[in-house]
Amino acid sequence: MSAPELSGSIWQKSSYSGGGSSGGDCVEVARFTKSAAVRDSKAPSGPALPFTDQAWAAFTTEMKRSAC
Numbered sequence: 001m002s003a004p005e006l007s008g009s010i011w012q013k014s015s016y017s018g019g020g021s022s023g024g025d026c027v028e029v030a031r032f033t034k035s036a037a038v039r040d041s042k043a044p045s046g047p048a049l050p051f052t053d054q055a056w057a058a059f060t061t062e063m064k065r066s067a068c
Helices: 053-066
Strands: 027-031 035-040 048-052
Touching (some): 035 053, 048 053
Antiparallel strands (some): 035 048
């Protein structure tokens, strides 16, 4: 998979971010037509991990299933 162009991307933090012991530090996600990318909110100019749409759907489905 080629990495999506990330300049000008709109990054969103989880609604669970922003408090507690993490100090609001979290991962952020940018969604694209057929892919997504995830990055560390503490290092926004650092690397981002790209996902295909299928891989992102599988990841989020498993996270929702595993959530307490």
